[in-house]
Amino acid sequence: MEGKLRVLIVNGSPKGEHSLTLQHSLYMLGQEPAVEWTVLQAGEALSPIDYDESWLRAAIDEIERADAILWSTPVYTMLVPWQLLRLFQLVKEAGRNAVFKGKYATSMMTCFHYYDHLAEAWLRATCEDLGMAYMEGRTADNMDMLRNDHRASMRFFMREFVEACRSRSPLERKYAPLSDRPSPRFELAATGAIAKDGQKAAPRTVLLTDEYRKDGNLSRMIDAFVDAYPYPVEVVDINDFPYEAGCHGCLRCELVGECDRKDGFQEFYLNLVDTCDALVFGMNLEGRYLRPVWKLFLDRTFSNGHRTSMMGKHTAYLVAGPLRSLPNVRQFLEGKDNVGRENCMAIIGDEYDDSALLGRLLRDGAVRLARAIDGRYQKSVNFLGWGGLKIFRDLIYGMRGVVRDDHRFYKTHGLYDFPQKDIPKQLFNLAMGLAFTLKPVRVQAFERMPSMYILLHKRIVDSGKP
Numbered sequence: 001m002e003g004k005l006r007v008l009i010v011n012g013s014p015k016g017e018h019s020l021t022l023q024h025s026l027y028m029l030g031q032e033p034a035v036e037w038t039v040l041q042a043g044e045a046l047s048p049i050d051y052d053e054s055w056l057r058a059a060i061d062e063i064e065r066a067d068a069i070l071w072s073t074p075v076y077t078m079l080v081p082w083q084l085l086r087l088f089q090l091v092k093e094a095g096r097n098a099v100f101k102g103k104y105a106t107s108m109m110t111c112f113h114y115y116d117h118l119a120e121a122w123l124r125a126t127c128e129d130l131g132m133a134y135m136e137g138r139t140a141d142n143m144d145m146l147r148n149d150h151r152a153s154m155r156f157f158m159r160e161f162v163e164a165c166r167s168r169s170p171l172e173r174k175y176a177p178l179s180d181r182p183s184p185r186f187e188l189a190a191t192g193a194i195a196k197d198g199q200k201a202a203p204r205t206v207l208l209t210d211e212y213r214k215d216g217n218l219s220r221m222i223d224a225f226v227d228a229y230p231y232p233v234e235v236v237d238i239n240d241f242p243y244e245a246g247c248h249g250c251l252r253c254e255l256v257g258e259c260d261r262k263d264g265f266q267e268f269y270l271n272l273v274d275t276c277d278a279l280v281f282g283m284n285l286e287g288r289y290l291r292p293v294w295k296l297f298l299d300r301t302f303s304n305g306h307r308t309s310m311m312g313k314h315t316a317y318l319v320a321g322p323l324r325s326l327p328n329v330r331q332f333l334e335g336k337d338n339v340g341r342e343n344c345m346a347i348i349g350d351e352y353d354d355s356a357l358l359g360r361l362l363r364d365g366a367v368r369l370a371r372a373i374d375g376r377y378q379k380s381v382n383f384l385g386w387g388g389l390k391i392f393r394d395l396i397y398g399m400r401g402v403v404r405d406d407h408r409f410y411k412t413h414g415l416y417d418f419p420q421k422d423i424p425k426q427l428f429n430l431a432m433g434l435a436f437t438l439k440p441v442r443v444q445a446f447e448r449m450p451s452m453y454i455l456l457h458k459r460i461v462d463s464g465k466p
């Protein structure tokens with residue numbers, strides 16, 4: 001390759017020049033003398049619902065001129081911000097996907113490492129689908145770059161990327177292409193709606209969807225589910241909300257309390273999660289994620305900070321599209337559910353040749369959701385939930401003077417489960433620490449361990465009591 005390598009930094013952060021991630025990208029490229037770079041402020045330009053179309057045309061030209069792309073983006077709601085998703089969507093709608101083909105790409109992300117792997121996986125798979133050669137990127141938290149050793153690795157990484165672009169090194173394709181075969185049509189059997197329990201105390205159930213009463217599998221899945229569900233369901237089409245713009249990460253919600261956007265979304269969402277007992281989601285997949293309107297919606301829910309408002313309630317997801325080929329979308333739903341302790345009772349896809357079977361799954365899911373609400377069933381939490389909660393716990397505790405509402409929530413809900421606060425455990429470890437310096441004690445512990453470990457549990461089992 002002759003001359004300087006032209007790298008386009010596509011800044012997905014809606015904060016534009018104030019983006020922390022951008023500082024990382026500028027630092028790395030600033031260390032590379034043989035590179036010429038420009039910045040495309042995509043996150044900022046695509047925040048308003050009514051974006052400037054001349055900006056998009058110029059943006060596509062810039063992408064076309066670039067030799068390589070550095071996606072510079074924060075992680076938002078376990079993915080990239082809606083604005084970056086929107087850039088891909090708009091380029092596609094303009095029929096210009098070919099501008100990406102053959103280019104090298106990598107990413108720089110900043111975040112708190114909360115599901116950042118899903119964000120990079122989506123970005124990588126999307127780039128690979130567009131025929132780009134993607135090199136594994138970097139993620140950093142807000143302090144990493146201040147360390148010398150971290151900056152040394154950033155410089156190494158960028159040198160490797162530039163070298164890969166120059167020598168057109170082969171890069172592994174990580175994700176298989178998605179099949180464009182649509183899901184089989186779901187034929188809704190006329191089973192009829194069961195009588196709704198209109199009792200005064202019926203749980204408030206809201207179904208949020210991006211498609212309702214259209215000729216799509218999702219609409220028919222919703223009908224089957226609602227027909228079988230014993231309580232009234234309010235259906236809300238999230239396309240109908242008059243969004244002013246996407247979340248622009250200003251943190252006014254965290255610092256002052258109210259959202260910077262004045263379209264009423266914060267009130268709408270808080271009212272929804274505060275008053276409902278169950279949320280059902282009807283979601284269409286698009287590309288390698290959900291329909292982009294979901295990202296707009298989910299990013300805006302950030303105005304509730306890190307308070308897991310659906311805690312202890314119940315959810316279900318009806319998903320139309322190639323869910324089996326998108327395990328990361330499933331992980332996103334399960335992770336969101338696990339961290340929020342939302343008790344997801346069903347994630348039902350539509351990839352069934354047998355409509356009768358899908359119909360049964362939907363009816364069964366609806367009834368199971370109702371039973372779980374009535375029985376106040378609480379699901380167990382796995383790694384996805386515990387891992388996420390520990391990240392939030394440390395983050396909020398570390399920022400408790402600033403994120404005061406989150407701090408209060410974590411305190412009142414007992415989510416500060418730091419091991420050093422467990423006094424009995426501290427004393428136990430102190431005593432054992434001393435005793436265990438003696439080998440005979442360790443040998444005895446080893447011999448008694450199997451029965452000691454289950455002693456209390458066995459007592460419950462043996463008692464036969466509930």
Ligand SMILES: Cc1cc2nc3c(=O)[nH]c(=O)nc-3n(C[C@H](O)[C@H](O)[C@H](O)COP(=O)(O)O)c2cc1C
Binds near residue numbers: 113248302
């Ligand atoms: C709406 C919103 C959603 C976020 N979601 C996540 C997330 O899912 N995971 C994470 O680790 N950080 C998340 N963050 C934190 C940002 O990724 C982090 O602050 C990042 O450094 C911001 O970069 P920027 O200044 O370039 O925009 C979120 C921040 C906002 C405003």
